[in-house]
Amino acid sequence: MAYLLLIVEPRGQREARTPDEGRQAYAQMVAFGESLKERGLLTASHSLLPDVHGVRVQQREGKSVLKDGPFAEAKEMVGGFFLLDCTSRDEAIAAAAECPAAAWATVEVRETGPCFVS
Secondary structure (H helix, E strand, C coil), rough: CCEEEEEEECHHHHHHCCCCHHHHHHHHHHHHHHHHHHHEEEEEEECCCCCCCCEEEECCCCCCEEEEEEEEEECEEEEEEEEEECCCCHHHHHHHCCCCCHCEEEEEEEECCCCCCC
């Protein structure tokens, strides 16, 4: 089963780190990803730039409506993800508990599936 570990972090947290703290956090996350890969769990992973670089797209009355980041109404942002292939929800939760980001952010575990019920 595919599970997505979403790294949900407070906005502005990255900017508050010193360059050395940022490099240390990144190194921890890379090592975590390598560990998942070695165990055959990792399908994909990426860090995301802060939401100041993002854009939200909606279709309204046949037209695209774009809203550039940062998204002021949001207190948190998705900072990255790990897509895992796990045998169970418990295995995905155990992997999330090992994630270094759990110390400074929230790791949300979501099972993938269809967006409709047949």
